[in-house]
Structures are given as C-alpha cells and as structure tokens.
Amino acid sequence: MLYAVFGSLARSRWVGRLLFGFDLPALRPGDRYFDVTTLALRRAARRIPPGARVLDLGTGSAALLALDLWRRGCRVEAVEIDAGVAGEAEASIRRQGAHLPLRRADLLEGAPDDLEFVLFNPPYVPTATGEGRGLPAAFRSQWDGGPDGTRVISAFLDALAAHPGDPTALLGVNGRHVPRERVEALVAERPALVLRETRGEPLLGVWVFVLGRRPPPASGRRAGPAGGTERLE
Template sequence: MPGYPEPVDILVLPGVYAPQEDTELLADALADEPLPRGAEVLDVGTGSGALALQAARRGARVTAVDVSWRAVCTARLNVWRTGLSVRIRHGNLFAPVRGQSYDLILSNPPYVPTPVADPEPHGPARSWDAGNDGRLVLDRICGEAPALLRPGGVLLVVHSALSRPGRTVDRLRESGLKAAVSRRQRIAFGPVLRGRAPWLRERGLLSAADEKEELVVVRAERPV
C-alpha cells in the first residue's frame, strides 16, 4: 500500500511456528475482507507475526498476542524490520485484551489431535498439539471470541477438518454469530501428521487411502 514499507521476508526464531499453508489460507481470507483504515484487528496466536503485519499494511490498528515468549520476540523483530506499528502482547489467548473490542479477529491456533491428552503442551508442540480431539484451544476461541467482536465484526479461524469444523460453526452460531466454512484447501501431510497417521487411522479420522489433509477457514460475523 502507498506510504507503507514493502513486505519483507519473515524471520522465524527456533521453536516458533513458521508460516505454512494454513497461514497462507488465512492470509487469503484476510485479503478478501473489507478492512477500513483504522479498523481494530486482533491476531491471537500470532507466532511470527505474519498475519498481524498483513493487516497493519492495510492501515489497521493491530494487536497481536501469543503465549510463547519466543513468538513474542519473533513478532517484535519482524515488526521492527517492517517499520509498521503492531502492539504485541504476551499472554494466553484473550487474557491480555480483556475488555477490548475488535472489528476483526484472526486466529491460527493449535488444532492437531494429539494421542496423549496433555492439558498444557510445552515447547514448539504448543503450536500444534491440541488435545485428543484437536479442540483444546478451538473450543476456547469459540467460547470467548464472540464477546470481543463489535457489531459487524468478523472472526476468521483456520484449522484442520480433523478438528471438526462443524463443531466450530455450531458453537459460533450458538453465540449468535453468522458462521460458515468460507475456504477449503487440501494439502500433503506435514511431519507431525505423518507421524500421527497410524493413530488417526485407528481412530477412524483418516482412511487408509488418505494422503492429504483438508484445511478450512471458518468465518463468523456478529450481526449489526
């Protein structure tokens, strides 16, 4: 955009989730949203800060949150490199922004079903491990995000079809939002899913022939 620095390559410190296909799918959904200059945007689980920077380039007032200090440092480094303005907060999901409201909330949360149901994943695994059903964080987002949306505000959340997007849509509708899957994309298994494929097949979440994972973006809007 005129008046803003050109995009730069995103730096990713060790232990921080690097932008991948799910980031790109959510970035495409963000690009389709009308975003007036000065709109308030929240990026929850910002990781490297890639999505927060995309919103900031469009003139939005952006707040980014992550529970990982390494991610916070990475996002701050990338913000510094661009010269854009993004407020970056350390904290668990919406805890640092209680009482605030937003025109747009973005989230690429952990969503991979995990054989060992650890209620508090640690280290890099916090970026993908999401409990036995993959919804450890998704259900919290569905429960807490609607209260932070302004009238007409939009939530965009990306996750795997293995994590039951129908439940995401249903829970958001129960909160009074208009919700639906807005994007789908099939991708090859990454290292984590390849390692868990036998367990996922045992649970009936993958068939013997499945070699790709479907990603979805759920879009939810608070009525005006």
C-alpha cells in the same frame, strides 16, 4: 511425505519472503514461519478494509498475518501467549519497522471493546497425532489442540461469546485434523454466536469460519434457533 515437504518449505526464510514479501529474521531450530492455515487466513483477510481495528490472535513467530494487515493499513494488534514465540514475533515486527503493538495474553483477555475483526489460526493438532509425527515439544503452544484437537478452539469460542463488543472472527482450521462439522457443532452449542459463512480452501484442506455475535432478539419477536448458519449478504 507431503507433510515433510511442506514442513521444510514453511521453515524456509526464502519461501516466507517469496510468499509474504517480508525479509524475515532467522527462527529457532524446529520453528516455522507459517502453515497451510496461515495461507488460507491471509486470503480470507483480504476482505478486511484498511483502517479496521484487527487483532491477530496467536500471532506466531514471524507475526506474518499481523504484518500483512499492517501493511494494508489496518490498525492491528498482535497477541501471543508463548513468551519465546512472542520474542521472535517482536524481532520480526522490529525488522519491518512496523508500528504494531504486541501483547502477551491468553485469547481475548484485554482485547478492546471496539475490536472489529479477530483472526485466529489456533493449535488444532490432536496431541497423539502431533506426538506421533514428532512435532517439537518446545513449540507445543503452536500445535497441540488437546485430545481431539478442539481444546483451544472451544476456549476461543467461549471467549468470543463473552466479548462485550461485536467483532467478526475469522477462525482457520485444518480439516484433516478437526472436521468442518465438528467446528460447526461447537459454534452451534454457543447461542451467543452465529456462523455467517464457512469458506473452504480445497487445495490447502483448510476451512475458514466467519463468526459473529448473534444480535439479541428484537423485543416482541420470537427468538430464532440458537447457533446455526447465516450468510454474510
């Protein structure tokens, strides 16, 4: 019931405009402008300073997070894997007259080395759950996270671990689909990554994981344990 109500709000141009302040183009039937994780990521992204080089990974049909960051003066690039979604995102960006490049790519392929931040609201709904709820097959790239919801999350963590630079990643995940502990375990399995902070949005049921690259151990000192959590401050 709650799910259906939120779904219709997320498909409303009027609600999208109210929340984000953009005059949004119409979307294809069954598509949506945002979800709960979009809202949590938008809040978490307020810490990103103007001028920062940011990648909005999986920008989605309205490119809302990319546009929000662009409006705040960030040097933002949008990336999207799905051709249809990318076409809609282009139209949304054009409508705002935004100077914001959009690239079709898989995860961090082609991402610049000097990237400072990456935002990702990945597809995390377990396949059987999404099919049971009748989520549209045409928009599978937006929601299908594989058998337990972690397929794209894991691939993203691998890509982040392999990135040559030192970007801070804000990864948003709905805890009703993939529990916090599961994501934290996936991070801990990758020694190159460090979880700096986990920010909860209790009303939305979303966790935002703030991730970075683990600095190489200083020579002459013993390396600490792999994975684990560090505070930002």
